[in-house]
Amino acid sequence: xxxxxxxxxxxxxxxxxxxxxxxxxxxxxxxxxxxxxxxxxxxxxxxxxxxxxxxxxxxxxxxxxxxxxxxxxxxxxxxxxxxxxxxxxxxxxxxxxxxxxxxxxxxxxxxxxxxxxxxxxxxxxxxxxxxxxxxxxxxxxxxxxxxxxxxxxxxxxxxxxxxxxxxxxxxxxxxxxxxxxxxxxxxxxxxxxxxxxxxxxxxxxxxxxxxxxxxxxxxxxxxxxxxxxxxxxxxxxxxxxxxxxxxxxxxxxxxxxxxxxxxxxxxxxxxxxxxxxxxxxxxxxxxxxxxxxxxxxxxxxxxxxxxxxxxxxxxxxxxxxxxxxxxxxxxxxxxxxxxxxxxxxxxxxxxxxxxxxxxxxxxxxxxxxxxx
Numbered sequence: 001x002x003x004x005x006x007x008x009x010x011x012x013x014x015x016x017x018x019x020x021x022x023x024x025x026x027x028x029x030x031x032x033x034x035x036x037x038x039x040x041x042x043x044x045x046x047x048x049x050x051x052x053x054x055x056x057x058x059x060x061x062x063x064x065x066x067x068x069x070x071x072x073x074x075x076x077x078x079x080x081x082x083x084x085x086x087x088x089x090x091x092x093x094x095x096x097x098x099x100x101x102x103x104x105x106x107x108x109x110x111x112x113x114x115x116x117x118x119x120x121x122x123x124x125x126x127x128x129x130x131x132x133x134x135x136x137x138x139x140x141x142x143x144x145x146x147x148x149x150x151x152x153x154x155x156x157x158x159x160x161x162x163x164x165x166x167x168x169x170x171x172x173x174x175x176x177x178x179x180x181x182x183x184x185x186x187x188x189x190x191x192x193x194x195x196x197x198x199x200x201x202x203x204x205x206x207x208x209x210x211x212x213x214x215x216x217x218x219x220x221x222x223x224x225x226x227x228x229x230x231x232x233x234x235x236x237x238x239x240x241x242x243x244x245x246x247x248x249x250x251x252x253x254x255x256x257x258x259x260x261x262x263x264x265x266x267x268x269x270x271x272x273x274x275x276x277x278x279x280x281x282x283x284x285x286x287x288x289x290x291x292x293x294x295x296x297x298x299x300x301x302x303x304x305x306x307x308x309x310x311x312x313x314x315x316x317x318x319x320x321x322x323x324x325x326x327x328x329x330x331x332x333x334x335x336x337x338x339x340x341x342x343x344x345x346x347x348x349x350x351x352x353x354x355x356x357x358x359x360x361x362x363x364x365x366x367x368x369x370x371x372x
Contacts, residue, residue: 027324030358032086032095040371041364048358049084049098052076055168055274056351056359058339059114061123064090066343067150068351069112069125070359072098079132081108083125087150088361095361101125102144102156108132109142115171115179119203122147126159126181128166136186141165145204159207163187165195168223169276170341174256175233177202181210182238182257184222192243194218196226196257217262221249225277226257229308230284237277237286237309238263245272245294250309268303268312269294274337277309282346283366288312289338289350300335300352304369316372318362323355335360342366 027045034044046053049072056070066088073081082103086095102109102125112127123146130139143159146152164187171181179199186192197210215224221240229235229252236257240249247265269292277288285304292301292315299320303312319335338352347363354360 027357032097034088034094034361034363037362040368041362043363044095044361045354046070046086046095046359046361047097048072049100050074050082052078052356053358054353054356055111055337056339056353057112057114057170058341058349058351059116059123060341060343060349061116061149062118062121063149064343065149066349067114067123068095068339068359068361069101069114069127070098070351070353071108071110071112071127072100073108076110077108077130077133077135079106079108080104081110081132083109083112083127083156085125085150085153101153102127102129102142104129104156106132108134110139111166111168113167113169113171115204117179117204119177120147122204123150124171124204125153126167126171127156129156129158136166137164137188139164139166139186141167141183160197160210161207164190166222168274169225170278170339172226172228174198176256178256179204180226180236180257182224182226184224190214192220192222194221194224194238194240196224196260198257213258215251215260215263218251220244221263223274225275225288227277227279227286227309230279230281230286231306231308235308239266239275239277239288239309241272241275242270243272245270248275248288248290252308266309266312268292271295271297273297276339278340278342278348280304280342280348280366282342285366287340287342287348287366287369289318289340289352291336292317296332297336297353298333300338302340302348302350302369304366314370316369318350318352319360 084098141160181197194215220243223241236253248268249263303315
């Protein structure tokens with residue numbers, strides 16, 4: 001009898017799958033140290049004092065110190081959300097750990113604005129304050145100041161007390177030396193419109209020293225950012241965030257901010273998020289920092305205008321998609337609410353929200369914008 005041994009080989013067929021996603025990019029150290037970046041700029045990530053960090057403001061001091069503030073807390077609008085402050089001293093390798101300047105239980109502080117008054121050598125800080133989780137309609141603008149370049153501060157006090165007043169962008173000098181404070185109002189009778197406060201004197205005084213002018217036609221146009229046109233210094237230019245998430249809007253003034261042309265849409269998109277512009281003395285251009293889309297807060301870009309902000313043909317992405325998403329706050333990256341200025345040496349300095357985990361600092365020359 002013949003027996004045959006049969007060898008059966010089973011072949012497991014595994015269906016093809018796409019390659020596994022790459023691991024998330026690790027966050028850089030949040031230590032405030034300024035380091036070269038691979039794109040030719042310099043960058044630093046602030047030491048976050050609390051869990052969530054947003055809405056920074058930058059100012060320069062006469063000795064070359066850069067100062068910054070932002071709000072930090074459990075989350076936006078949370079009880080105890082605080083205004084914090086950091087400095088980058090001349091020739092320093094990094095930003096200082098943030099100090100808490102203004103914090104109040106059951107209230108939320110947001111949207112700080114720094115202004116150095118060169119007539120008094122006082123550094124001013126304005127911010128909103130509202131009952132926690134109440135939105136913006138009950139907010140007031142609060143104020144504190146420092147005559148020691150930010151080392152010590154006065155106690156925060158109410159300043160503009162009309163409900164719904166909210167700051168965001170830079171305070172500037174008018175041609176006669178008085179001061180223009182742009183903000184916006186969410187209060188009753190002010191449906192998302194912008195306001196220009198003009199000081200009566202040449203230094204920051206009490207709230208009664210200001211006269212307010214509403215910007216006609218600015219409904220749903222908020223967070224005005226005002227610059228002097230570097231090509232025509234008799235003209236002020238303002239850009240607006242668009243609550244309808246369509247375009248950045250623009251208007252002009254020839255009476256130093258009391259009246260404005262009807263705001264018109266530019267070709268720059270807006271995602272209903274913060275923007276800021278600054279006049280560049282070195283090149284007589286306007287630079288603006290913004291999200292170049294109508295939804296989402298990634299990417300973030302800067303753009304240059306040679307014609308007073310009518311067009312912005314030169315643009316460069318500042319950051320796009322190269323950080324891990326942060327499930328505790330968002331399902332995607334967030335690079336938003338930029339603040340930007342140029343120092344006397346021609347360097348452009350910028351800060352923005354980095355995934356709400358911290359604030360990111362970036363500096364570059366104007367040529368960096370056009371070199372990509």
